[in-house]
Amino acid sequence: MDQPxxxxxxxxxxxxxxxxxAYVGQDGVAVLEFDRPHRRNAVTLAIWQALPEVLxxxxxxxxVRALLLTGAGATFSAGADIxxxxxxxxxxxxxxxxxxxxxxxxxxxxxxPHPTLAVVHGAxxxxxxxxxxxxxxxxxxENARLGITPxxxxxxxxxVPTLRLSRLVGPARAKYLLFSxxxxxxxxxxxxxxAERVLPAVELDAAALDFARVLTTRxxxxxxxxxxxxxxxxxxxxxxxxxxxxxSREDGDVREGLAAFLEGRAPRF
Numbered sequence: 001m002d003q004p005x006x007x008x009x010x011x012x013x014x015x016x017x018x019x020x021x022a023y024v025g026q027d028g029v030a031v032l033e034f035d036r037p038h039r040r041n042a043v044t045l046a047i048w049q050a051l052p053e054v055l056x057x058x059x060x061x062x063x064v065r066a067l068l069l070t071g072a073g074a075t076f077s078a079g080a081d082i083x084x085x086x087x088x089x090x091x092x093x094x095x096x097x098x099x100x101x102x103x104x105x106x107x108x109x110x111x112x113p114h115p116t117l118a119v120v121h122g123a124x125x126x127x128x129x130x131x132x133x134x135x136x137x138x139x140x141x142e143n144a145r146l147g148i149t150p151x152x153x154x155x156x157x158x159x160v161p162t163l164r165l166s167r168l169v170g171p172a173r174a175k176y177l178l179f180s181x182x183x184x185x186x187x188x189x190x191x192x193x194x195a196e197r198v199l200p201a202v203e204l205d206a207a208a209l210d211f212a213r214v215l216t217t218r219x220x221x222x223x224x225x226x227x228x229x230x231x232x233x234x235x236x237x238x239x240x241x242x243x244x245x246x247x248s249r250e251d252g253d254v255r256e257g258l259a260a261f262l263e264g265r266a267p268r269f
Contacts, residue, residue: 005205006031006070006119013057017050021072022058028065028216029209030058034128037073042081043127045088048101052108059113065216067112068208069135070119071128074201079126079149102127103160109134110164110231115215115223119208120144121201125183130161133168133194136227139208140195144186151181169193219269221253 002008010023010031019036032054034041058064071077080102088098109116109131118124118132120140129148132138140146148165150157157178166174173192177184189195199207215223225244229237248254253269260267 004072006068006209007033013054013061016054016057017044017046019044020047020050020054022054024058024061024064026063027213028063029212030061030064030067032058032067032069033072034070034077035072037075039081040075040078040123041071041073041128042078043131044081045084045098045101048098048105048127051105055108055112065114065220066212067114067116068119068212069109069116069131070205071121073122075122076118076120076124076132076144077128078123079128079130082153085153099158102130103158106130106134106161106164113224113227114220115212115227117208117212119205120146120186120189120195121204123183125149129194133161133165138189138195139197139199139204139211140186140189141201141204142185142187142198143201144189145183146186146189146194147181147183148177149181151179217266217269219253219257219267221248221251221269 007021007023010025013022013024015021019034019041021033021035023031023033034043034047036042058067085098088094115137116135118135118138120132120138121144122141124132124144124146126149129146132146148157162174162178165177169177169192184192184194186195186198190198197207221244225241225248228240228244232240256269257267
């Protein structure tokens with residue numbers, strides 16, 4: 001049986017947690033996959049804990065220029081493992097520690113130095129949606145379902161993901177999602193700001209992979225500068241951009257890009 005498209009012809013890295021797979025390919029695209037289909041890819045504490053180290057490992061792989069985040073078995077992730085969460089909430093200190101680990105994983109994903117793209121099939125709920133929101137971009141299947149459900153559990157959503165969601169979709173839409181905990185059909189995700197592209201499920205993986213490969217051909221310097229500027233408050237954007245602007249005056253990307261344009265060829269960044 002053929003492997004799913006996103007992981008086909010890729011090399012698996014050593015597993016850091018059960019249910020979390022990492023792959024690299026010669027096309028410059030890395031893939032991080034939740035793989036607990038029997039639990040709809042619910043994210044365990046072990047996976048949350050492993051994510052920063054795995055992301056650092058992928059960032060350090062030679063040639064990696066983009067990252068796809070996805071789930072096995074036509075499901076992105078149903079969120080936190082609720083059985084585990086119910087045990088955690090038996091002790092306030094354990095609950096504090098658990099959410100600190102969640103936030104650290106999310107922040108590591110948001111800080112990944114290359115473009116990150118969530119490829120969303122099926123359920124993308126709770127902590128799963130939190131991680132999709134932490135990606136730079138989201139490609140979503142029409143039949144997917146997205147939602148952030150702490151209001152159904154009595155959980156107070158941490159400040160970091162609350163503010164990140166608000167920056168992405170706007171305060172009113174963030175309130176709509178967080179107050180209600182309702183699931184949004186994938187076909188409506190773009191209108192709510194939760195997706196940059198919405199496609200039929202059978203077309204989604206190919207479109208996401210094609211787009212990721214396009215990003216590997218673009219200037220990492222330009223992309224890094226954009227990520228740096230948009231990761232901080234507007235009043236700090238100029239300071240975040242300054243070192244990137246200086247590098248662009250001194251390094252070769254601009255010279256290569258301009259030369260390629262004048263010579264009518266693709267740039268080799």
